[in-house]
Amino acid sequence: MATYNHKEIEPKWQKYWDEHQVFRAEVDPQKPKFYVLDMFPYPSGAGLHVGHPLGYIASDIVSRFKRNKGYNVLHPMGFDAFGLPAEQYAIQTGQHPAITTEQNIKRYKEQLKGIGLSYDWDKEVQTCDPKYYKWTQWIFEQLFKSWYNRDKQQAEPVETLTAIFKKEGNADVNAACDEGTPVFTAEEWKAMSEADKQQMLLKYRLTYPAYALVNWCPALGTVLANDEVKDGFSERGGHPVERKKMRQWMMRITAYADRLLDNLQKLDWSEAMKEMQTNWIGKSYGCELDFKVDSKDITLTCFTTRPDTVFGVTYMVIAPEHELVRELTTPDKKEEVEQYVKKASNRSERERMSEVKAISGVFTGSYVINPFTDEKVPLWVADYVLAGYGTGVVMAVPSSDDRDFRFARYYGLPIRRVIAGTEELEDPTVKKHGKMINSGFINSMESEEAVQAVIKYAEEHGIGRAKVNYKIRDAVFSRQRYWGEPVPVYYTDDGIPHLVPEDELPVELPPVDEYLPTETGDPPLGRAKDWKYKGKYPYELTTMPGWAGSSWYFLRYMDPHNEKALVSAEAVKYWNSVDLYIGGTEHATGHLLYSRFWNNFLYDRGYIFHDEPFQKLVNQGMIQGRSNTVYKLKDEHKFVSAGLKDQYDVIELHVDVNIVHNDKLDIEAFKKWRPEYADAEFVMENGEFKCGVLVEKMSKSKYNTVTPDAMIEKYGADNLRMYEMFLGPIELSKPWNTHGIDGVAKFLRKLWGLFHDEKGNFIVTDEPARAEEHKVLHKTIRKVEQDIENLSFNTSVSEFMICVNELSRLGCHKREILEKLLIVLSPFAPHISEELWSKLGHEKSIIFASYPEFNPEYIKEDEHEYPIMVNGKLRTKIKFPLTKNPKEIEAEVLENEVVRKWTDGKPPKKVIVVPKKIVNVVV
């Protein structure tokens, strides 16, 4: 082979690795283990995009490096195969999502192998495989069979709970359970019917049914993901969406709130990531206070972290979806309140929280009594209060809370200052703590002291209690969808849910005629013919969410073919937690919390032996896509060009970047792409239809994906690998571009050139290397090894370039140097390294070579060139031997003529000599 040809080399070595299963990892207690995990990809129809490999290449470099360092490396890959896009495709085409998914997985695997990633494919899992989801269902069942004992801070079997009930009732049980669970005695428990007992236990189980809000789209007859809703309309078709309560399975993740928070301390994660999870869990200390409603037999309880400001309450607010709103509205306000509630209930929480400037609310006509002042204050309903946080009722203190202040000012409600120093302020909320004023018995106390005094008073008078509140909510686990794991539950006539026995799992997904809800509004599984447990009892019709299968896949990788357990004790003891997990921050509050929750739960119940799944987590940045959008009129079947969008009331919709050229839309292709728009009208701009441009996450739903296929074809996998690493630090996000790819291509050719002459003859010699050559090599060994430990791969690539440039300049073709360089390079560019390694005469793969040891002797320096600064500005440079002491250096520097010129002969005020760094002369 005369020149470097990736098309010959790369398939050859990929085939070799596959056939010899060189990446196979087996439990081997004699060897140290290292578990490197990649984010579980969803096999989208658009194929693997260039953003995926960024993390995958990085983790692959670490995996290969650790193998060379003598570790037993587990580096698996699999597919998060249930999900919305395959189902959407099924709805449109009638094709079973399993078929689409299988095709997509096949494509992904080819692409992954084409990049030369060192996965042990024997460990592959797919969440949609019944052999896999059998165990997802099994975990669901264990959660159902468990309750959370707060005294012991761990999950236990429900049997231990019923034993307590039988013995002493539930009064002293400290459990994670539903709000408002009634108190009962042992006798009352024993007297309950079996059905009543089961109903009661549902309040304690770690998974339980409840009613939760969903995005219901009547026109499409289906529930939409938040992702599919934009400004209250469906992204697909632009139909109105309303919020509706539906019965759903929930996961009691709140039981684990404290442990999920506390365990963060022992994890090697970025502070940013820990902070995001901490804030999401949102633990806050405060109290509940009870406010009686005037002339009604109702008490409203609010949660507050600032009970010290209770004397400043001038009104109360209740969330529009609060169940008591109707009852609390006086007849004269009925119409107004009902209208407001209806409007507010169709706004998403995010909208309600982000539009602080649009203040809205309605007076209910009712008054509540402040238990501390006996004062009557008006009760308002306003959408800045969310039903899901705290109690859905807020005591409004406009003088210390920003939103209360804006609201009060807008509606002309009174503002009473309760903190000294705010009396004269236009906006008193700028000072939130201090000595209390206008506050009865807490006057002149400091805020912190007053908080405790109010809580104490409230508890003594039975009008409140100290309370720890969490922002995190129990997770909705049901999806009104087809393409997900069936929930292994059936119902008896009394409506009680029962588990399908473990030995009958999995409950397989039945065939349906269409992937849409039924006429009666049941999920798609309601279409399955005669789908009943034992032919008699109806099954649960919702399916599990995407995060179910991905919350434990890292455990299954350890032992994927086990039919007796989700993972064997031997495997999980050996592989333990993940040593390095590389993935994006977009999973911070979803996948990475749910996985920790399930892992902690499985640990509690003794199925695994480590509580936290991911010891070290590194956040990879995102390769962003460049999206194009079109603007559709809200109420018409008409689109307008980007430049005209401000003149109309429009919604922005994503359009496939493949049918847009230079931001101009190919209208014919667009009509074909979305048949529902075949007869739409288009308002042009100078004869063309311009699209909007966005830089954002690469994702199929945004139609902006770019695959690595073309690049691999043209430049090769080694080139792609090094180029993606060369782009910058892996934790930074940036839009995809291929501007610098030629630089890496030149590097690979130069590397090849160290081993060959122009005619392609192999020219490596056995001559001993010179000191200079050793120095170049060892500088590289040190730098690259440090970089891999710090996951700073972009600088490694630079270092390799410098090394090869230097060796070329030195005309070095020596085995002693090149052999070691290849091992160091092989994690980055494995194919070319294998090829040259075998040309050097090795019969065993470079994967089994051991990493060269860095020798500091080779890079010793005996002098340093000091930058000489005068008043912080660089003026000259002088070389000094490292043995010279700072006093001598100072003296010589002051003698220097350049320095004398800049000091203008004046004596220096100060001379700073930092050994091995810098000299600064201050005048």
Added chain:
RNA sequence: GCCGAAGUGGCGGAAUUGGUAGACGCGCACGACUCAAAAUCGUGUUCCUUCGGGAGUGUGGGUUCGAUUCCCACCUUCGGUACCA
């Protein structure tokens, strides 16, 4: 809005603990080789400049002999915001 991150030449980025800002690469310009082109190699390339020098790491302040790095305020972009995965 709230939570988190980022911002350095024409472009991607480097600068390990507060110590030479712009490594490495792309692009561009010029040169060599060539009938020519490609490829390759070499030189230069932050900006301004009266050629002495001056300015400069999103903006405005601060700490320091010295700040891309630490502190305060702000701007812009990206990720998440509970049914995308």
